[in-house]
Amino acid sequence: MSQASWKDQIKKKWGPHSHCPVCGKAMATDKKICSQSCKDNLAEGERKQKKKGRFQCIFLIVMMVGMILLLFLPGLF
Numbered sequence: 001m002s003q004a005s006w007k008d009q010i011k012k013k014w015g016p017h018s019h020c021p022v023c024g025k026a027m028a029t030d031k032k033i034c035s036q037s038c039k040d041n042l043a044e045g046e047r048k049q050k051k052k053g054r055f056q057c058i059f060l061i062v063m064m065v066g067m068i069l070l071l072f073l074p075g076l077f
Protein backbone atom coordinates (compact mmCIF):
# COMPACT_ATOMS: atom_id res chain seq x y z
CA MET A 1 0.00 0.00 0.00
CA SER A 2 3.01 2.27 0.29
CA GLN A 3 2.97 2.44 -3.52
CA ALA A 4 -0.37 4.25 -3.51
CA SER A 5 -0.13 7.92 -4.37
CA TRP A 6 -1.31 10.55 -1.93
CA LYS A 7 -4.25 11.21 -4.23
CA ASP A 8 -5.42 7.61 -3.89
CA GLN A 9 -5.01 7.83 -0.14
CA ILE A 10 -7.12 10.96 0.01
CA LYS A 11 -9.75 9.35 -2.20
CA LYS A 12 -9.85 6.35 0.10
CA LYS A 13 -10.04 8.48 3.20
CA TRP A 14 -12.77 10.82 2.05
CA GLY A 15 -14.60 8.71 -0.49
CA PRO A 16 -16.69 10.33 -3.20
CA HIS A 17 -17.66 13.78 -2.06
CA SER A 18 -18.45 17.24 -3.32
CA HIS A 19 -17.79 20.62 -1.82
CA CYS A 20 -20.22 23.09 -0.36
CA PRO A 21 -20.55 26.05 -2.75
CA VAL A 22 -20.84 28.41 0.22
CA CYS A 23 -18.05 27.44 2.62
CA GLY A 24 -16.14 24.89 0.49
CA LYS A 25 -16.30 22.12 3.08
CA ALA A 26 -16.35 18.52 1.90
CA MET A 27 -19.76 16.89 2.13
CA ALA A 28 -21.81 14.00 0.74
CA THR A 29 -22.37 14.09 -3.03
CA ASP A 30 -26.14 13.89 -2.67
CA LYS A 31 -26.20 17.16 -0.74
CA LYS A 32 -26.16 20.55 -2.39
CA ILE A 33 -25.40 22.61 0.71
CA CYS A 34 -23.55 21.31 3.79
CA SER A 35 -25.67 22.94 6.49
CA GLN A 36 -28.69 25.11 7.19
CA SER A 37 -26.56 28.15 7.93
CA CYS A 38 -24.85 27.80 4.55
CA LYS A 39 -28.27 27.44 2.93
CA ASP A 40 -29.32 30.69 4.58
CA ASN A 41 -26.11 32.35 3.44
CA LEU A 42 -26.73 31.26 -0.12
CA ALA A 43 -30.33 32.51 -0.08
CA GLU A 44 -29.13 35.84 1.31
CA GLY A 45 -26.46 36.10 -1.40
CA GLU A 46 -28.97 35.31 -4.13
CA ARG A 47 -31.34 37.94 -2.81
CA LYS A 48 -28.55 40.52 -2.84
CA GLN A 49 -27.56 39.44 -6.34
CA LYS A 50 -31.12 39.87 -7.57
CA LYS A 51 -31.31 43.34 -6.03
CA LYS A 52 -28.04 44.24 -7.73
CA GLY A 53 -29.29 42.87 -11.04
CA ARG A 54 -32.42 45.00 -10.86
CA PHE A 55 -30.37 48.09 -10.07
CA GLN A 56 -28.11 47.40 -13.05
CA CYS A 57 -31.16 46.96 -15.26
CA ILE A 58 -32.62 50.31 -14.19
CA PHE A 59 -29.22 51.96 -14.65
CA LEU A 60 -28.98 50.54 -18.17
CA ILE A 61 -32.45 51.80 -19.09
CA VAL A 62 -31.66 55.29 -17.74
CA MET A 63 -28.42 55.30 -19.73
CA MET A 64 -30.24 54.26 -22.90
CA VAL A 65 -32.93 56.90 -22.47
CA GLY A 66 -30.19 59.47 -21.89
CA MET A 67 -28.37 58.38 -25.04
CA ILE A 68 -31.57 58.50 -27.10
CA LEU A 69 -32.35 61.97 -25.78
CA LEU A 70 -28.83 63.13 -26.59
CA LEU A 71 -29.14 61.73 -30.10
CA PHE A 72 -32.57 63.11 -30.88
CA LEU A 73 -32.71 66.39 -28.96
CA PRO A 74 -30.39 68.31 -31.35
CA GLY A 75 -32.70 67.34 -34.22
CA LEU A 76 -35.73 68.75 -32.44
CA PHE A 77 -34.35 72.25 -32.20
Ligand SMILES: [Zn+2]
Binds near residue numbers: 021022024033
Ligand atom coordinates in the same frame (compact mmCIF):
# COMPACT_ATOMS: atom_id res chain seq x y z
ZN1 LIG B 1 -21.12 24.99 3.80
